[in-house]
Amino acid sequence: MTAYRFCRSDDVPLIVDAYERCNVGSGARPWSLTVDHMKRLGREMNLWTSSCMVAFEGSDPIGVLIAAKREPIASLVLHVAVHPDHRRRGHGRHMMTSLGQKMAILEPTLMLVELPDDDALGRRFFEACGFTERDVLTDYAYAGEAPAVVPGVDLVAGVAAAELASQEDFEVVPELDRCWQRSPLSIRNLRDRPRGLAIATDRGFEAWLLHRGDGDAEKPLPFLAAPPAGTPLEILALGGKMPVPALLRSLLAIAANRAGRSLHLPRVHPSEAPAGRLEEVGFRPGARTIRYESDAAPA
Structure with missing residues (x-):
């Protein structure tokens, strides 16, 4: 029984x-x-x-x-x-x-599930359980560019993760406008382990990024977005007053160079600020994830 x-x-x-x-x-x-x-x-x-x-x-x-x-x-x-x-x-x-x-x-009452686009069996199961498609999330990979050929790398400085997490453009991001593993709460849960890079002026941070520390990159967790081969470094968030391609290229180049590995930006939500311009800075789209939702029902 x-x-x-x-x-x-x-x-x-x-x-x-x-x-x-x-x-x-x-x-x-x-x-x-x-x-x-x-x-x-x-x-x-x-x-x-x-x-x-x-x-x-x-x-x-x-x-x-x-x-x-x-x-x-x-x-x-x-x-x-x-x-x-x-x-x-x-x-x-x-x-x-x-x-x-x-x-x-x-x-x-809101229940979510994030499934790889090619997981036909899983998608059929959750659809049979009453889940419907909410949105599509896309993985992006960045191979890196030698910092010597990227303008503005001399303006890039390391910044504490807590300082970037207190920025207004980080604070205002709705939890559901990010995948679970890169949502603002998930990043705060990591405390001081993420690493930050930024370009700062007297106006504040013009552009910034947060990425996982090397220790976390070497020990990925089950159930999250599967990284490409080669243990790439996971980018957690991008932002700033002016996160334009010219500035983001410098940040990404420095991050990839310091880590000595490629970069991975998993499960990007369509509403993320740089989502429509990631290919301009060297990212290439990869795997897609379908996020499903259901409203919990009483017995």
Whole structure:
């Protein structure tokens, strides 16, 4: 007989075990999941164990749902999986329905999921659960340009992440106008680990960027945008009073040169300020992510 239950804070090893048991066969994800990953997802992405669920057949985990939650904004379903021997019996849908019923009471009622464009199986599953397409997010990659040939590199200086996160153009960005992993709250959750570069004048920061520190780049988290080959450096945010191509080129060139690696700007929302001009500064579009939404419904 199948039983389902939401998890407690001490159930992290159980969630990891359920993930590893279920992440096999068709639809398996290319990541391992560890207890340390779960702790980091909690700190950085607001994963809540109380929003995670495990399905059991007897004492054996046969299904798992992993989700994050940001009050009062939204929940993000990070992963749903059922062991191949128990698929097509409604377990995945039952877990999603249970989460929706819980969020309808406890809130937030908005539920999101970010799926690779080519994940046809995942998209069909969530559409069958009542999710509809909200928007399309695009990955961008930057190969880098030698700083010596980019004008203005002598104007670029390092800036503390906290100082950039206090800028008005960072503060006013709505959480839902960014993908989950690069939203303002996700960046603040990283505290002092991001690195900042900026071009400053007496008016303030004309252009700036934030990127992950090298340690985070070497240890990407499961469930987030898959970086291109070669452990590129993830750009978290771009902004400024005048984030025009001429200034952004200098920032990007310095960031790539100092890191000694290419740059990755994942899941760019269409409303992001430089979104329409990224190719002008050397970015190339890549993978697309479809963001789906659903309003949690009571039982």
